[in-house]
Amino acid sequence: MKKIFLTIIIACIISCQSNKEVEDRLVLSNFSDSAASNWRDALISGNGEMGIMVYGNPSEEKIIFNHELLYEYIGTETIEPPFVGDIMPEVKQLIKNSQYQEAKTKILELAKTRGYQDILWTDPYHPACVLNFNQDFKGAVLDYQRLLNYENGEVTVNWLADNVDYTRTSFVSRPDKVIATKIISSKASTINVSFDLTHQFDTEQSAQAKESGIEQNVKMLFPDRLDELNNPLVEKPEISLDKNWITFRSKYQLVDRGYEVIVKIKNVGGTLTNAKGIISVENADSVEVLAKVIPIEPYSKSELLDAKAAIENLPSYDVLLSRHSNVHGEMFNRVSLHLDKTGFLDGSNETLIASQKTDEEINPYLLEKVFNMGIYGLISSSGENPPNLMGIWNGSWRPRWSGDFTLDANINLQIAAANLANQKEAIDSYMTLLERIAPDWEVNAKHLFGCRGYVSGTRTSGRRNFHTHFGQWPGNYWTAGVEWLLLPCYEYYQCTGDKEFMLNRLYPMMKKTALFYEDFLDTYDDDGTYLIGPSYSPENKAILPNGDRLGAVANATMDIAVIRELLTNLITLNKELDLRDEKVGLWKNILEKLPSYLINEDGALKEWARKDLGENYNHRHISHLYPVWPGLEISPENKALFDASNVAIEKRGRGNGSAHGLAHTALIATRLKKADLVYGNLLFLMKNDYLYNSLVTSHNPGIIYNTDALHSIPAVILEMLVFSKPGVIEFLPALSEKLQKGSVSGVLCRTQAKLEHLEWDMTGKTMMAKVSSGKKQDIKFQLRKPILEVKVNGEVVNVDGDTFKVTFNVAEVKDIIIKWK
The missing domain is CATH 1.50.10.10 (Glycosyltransferase)
Known part of the structure; x- marks a missing residue:
């Protein structure tokens, strides 16, 4: 049923849009065709303050709640450096x-x-808790898919079972500061699901992914309290249920500080009950979940009542998503990248990652999705x-x-x-x-x-x-x-x-x-x-x-x-x-x-x-x-x-193969005009296990969840396409001939100017640009190629070697076309 429905949608899109427009829509999301058993493969959403990680399978799904201010207090925070x-x-x-x-x-x-005793570590970042979903349905799971939409930050999980389509969607709202989830199906009274909150402890955390220095600091600073201290340094949470509400309170052991989580569950149709720490919904038409994570200090100063009142006044999931999409989407679409994909195939994240491992050329579908994922992650x-x-x-x-x-x-x-x-x-x-x-x-x-x-x-x-x-x-x-x-x-x-x-x-x-x-x-x-x-x-x-x-x-x-x-x-x-x-x-x-x-x-x-x-x-x-x-x-x-x-x-x-070293090298290479090194490092990152199935990056191949590379890859790509400094804009400073055609839009330049649009064709040896200026200035443009002709607003201009000058008034926009030998 779902495959037929999706086929109809795709056919309609193709009939109404050009191939380029279809490609653009496809790379503004990423999708996986297999369930994630590990949180590192979770699809992510965030509003800057709170983040969620959605993973699991149709029957047992988890949403890990994060908050940007939650760090386990280990006692080093206020220790000043020695006076030397x-x-x-x-x-x-x-x-x-x-x-x-x-x-x-x-x-x-x-x-x-x-x-001063020895090196001190910072308080470690940690998850708030995990919301566990247990959903019952009849039949075997078919057509499973999970998807992340970059433009609105919504994570979607859907599957077919016993001829019923099930869908769970989640996002974190920037304007309304709330985590939202919605569960629907194509048939009335078929949603049966239970919810509970627990601490999120990673029982499979490897030694390589864990910071051993923290435990050493605790032993060094609190030798007389080791028997009474937990690992980690957090007390047993206080979990309460009240009708359709779950609250979770957690206190750090060594400081009067902690955090709270509040969850509201609303069902349409069916019945809702709670018992033994679990809220259960049976035979519902749909279910909506709203949640907040709240850091508190002192711990006694609870903010649950205020949070509950704020959540009570919020509108439906769909209205919240519309509000968030307007804000998040505007931010995401300020910059865009399009690469020519002739001869390459799109696919799920798993398919793209697997095929890239044996390919000596970058799949532009994958690179473009990673670029968009990097911008999305930075915003979120x-x-x-x-x-x-x-x-x-x-x-x-x-x-x-x-x-x-x-x-x-x-x-x-x-x-x-x-x-x-x-x-x-x-x-x-x-x-x-x-x-x-x-x-x-x-x-x-x-x-x-x-x-x-x-x-x-x-x-x-x-x-x-x-x-x-x-x-x-x-x-x-x-x-x-x-x-x-x-x-x-x-x-x-x-x-x-x-x-x-x-x-x-x-x-x-x-x-x-x-x-x-x-x-x-x-x-x-x-x-x-x-x-x-x-x-x-x-x-x-x-x-x-x-x-x-x-x-x-x-x-x-x-x-x-x-x-x-x-x-x-x-x-x-x-x-x-x-x-x-x-x-x-x-x-x-x-x-x-x-x-x-x-x-x-x-x-x-x-x-x-x-x-x-x-x-x-x-x-x-x-x-x-x-x-x-x-x-x-x-x-x-x-x-x-x-x-x-x-x-x-x-x-x-490459030292120890750290992803940040590869990205750092590539950024330097863009300034040194080393197109082959830029392309080579991007290819190395794409094909050597630096990407989880979520398209989040790791610090080293296959280990240590880390967004250094994720958030710096967009900078590498933008710097290879345009370099700028006061009074100067250089086009295509480190672009490999292997990325033959493409375009980029919305790039700010370090001379109060904006590259509204740049389109290049390396085989045709032409490029077109639209540039606006925020002030009155002369800008020297450069393209390090044997230039044949430059036109600005349709008029041929003089070229001095590989440079030419253009005069701008405030807010003026000019079109530039360059041909080279």
Whole structure:
């Protein structure tokens, strides 16, 4: 029955739309033709604040509830870093003399005498609970399918049994802040289903996917309480039933904090009963479920009554979905990608993933769906916080690396597509996180370095960001974090020209970051330039002259790059906005004294700008190429450094195969115009078990649920199609000839301009673009190909090599056509 119905629908679509329009609709969703037995294959939905993971089978389905603020309290949150800033002059002298190990040891020994024990982990992200469905029906299951609609965030599960179509749909509403589920069937009085809430514990969690450091911290901090503490550190939940309502309350053991979940079940037709923690519905025509997850502090301050009243006043599922679709759909459709799919086949997620493993060309159906999934995930996990290591979705307690916000590459990759894809809400959530944790950055600077200003920690659960994740791992040496964290916000200003955002929110934070370097840079190397030390290039180790490897050294190229970038941007802002800051002269003086980048005997840009420090090429992090990406400093116009950066990326190994390293490398490759490397890394991610059946990505092949790659792949694709910086837009900078035809729309550019539409044909050697400008300006356009002709609004324009200039007025839109040899 259902197959015939679906065939009729598809036939109608094909008869009414072009092939391209049909393809576009198909890739705006993903579907699976098999049930998910593991939460990692669950289909996901979210509104930034709450997330759900839908998995199971027709008879037994589960919806895991997540909330962006739920982190298991383990006692490390408020521990400040030790005060070791008073020995920095001595430490810097040791570093200057290349006594790197001695300097590191001196800091750690003093830290221990002042109460610091060892590396501290962040509070781990965890699921709230799971809503269990048990649905009875007659007959065998046929035509099972589950589907995720990117445009409205709705997860659909449907099947046929005994000639009855059954459908369950779920989503998380952004405007109404509620989780909603609906169960329907094609025949009256056939829905029989029961519901209960339990903690979501992952009994199959592998050792590789679990963070062992958390248990070590608990033992270290609470040695006298181990017998009374649970694992995890949460008390037995309070579960109550009242007619058609279920409530679930859970308290953390070590803090007066917890969370509540409230669920309302409404049946149309049939009967509803409750007993022994279960609500049962029999012989219903339809059932609707509404739910909320509510963090509370103190635990005694319940918000259940208010939540119940809010849910009581909500309209039907269909009205809620319509409201949500209007908001979510507008956000999702701001940017779009279409790839030519000639010669390729679409299919279920499982089919696409399996076939891609044996194909040496990227299936554009799969790549386009992953691109859309990345934009969808970014939107759905941006609320009061940006995406953490898991986005907003998690089915286990104590996930690897706490599932936190890791600030030395991961969060930076998670947010990389936000500006290009015009997701201002994601940038606001990201900036809100930074503003919340920034007060701790001043404590870090004072305690660890004896300086004013800002120094970020390397990890945070979103509440605090003390720089305490160090021990033998030298995270305390890292000072470059704040500028990398602030750069997406500066990029937002470049894309939008939002002066209020810049002056009221970002500029004061940039100045406090510069204040740190004003104090910190007080030691000179033998060549008269600043010695930058302590210094660390995440998360690599330099090779010392004696062959030892050490991360705690000096003059990390990343440090030089971020200082140069920060101060240059501050000076630029003062000129653009006529700020007349009294420190402009000081900033210019610091820039003149920064050490130069170095190129090693292999011709590669060195990771540490000291001659006595050797390279470790095989590593997942690529911190020293910061001035290539995300920075804008190194470009083809600076040939020596550009060539050295190309050598550096060619020599870089994949390290442990981390997905974020592959995505990071691809982003750098887009700036280095290395189309083959960009395509190769995308293909590697598509075919080597980095995709779960949900199209969410893993950290390593087949293990560790992680959205670093998911959310950064859209940035890779957008950067390979268009590069921009103030006054410049470059078309197709790193596009492989294998992606012969396609189009992209809605890309913001870092010159207050928007690429309304770009369409390319590599075989026909033509491209068309529509560009709008948010201000009056001249934009230099570039296409690194032998250009035959350029037309702007139908008129031929002069070309200078591979560039041409176009003048825009405010809000003006111009059409550009380029042909090349």
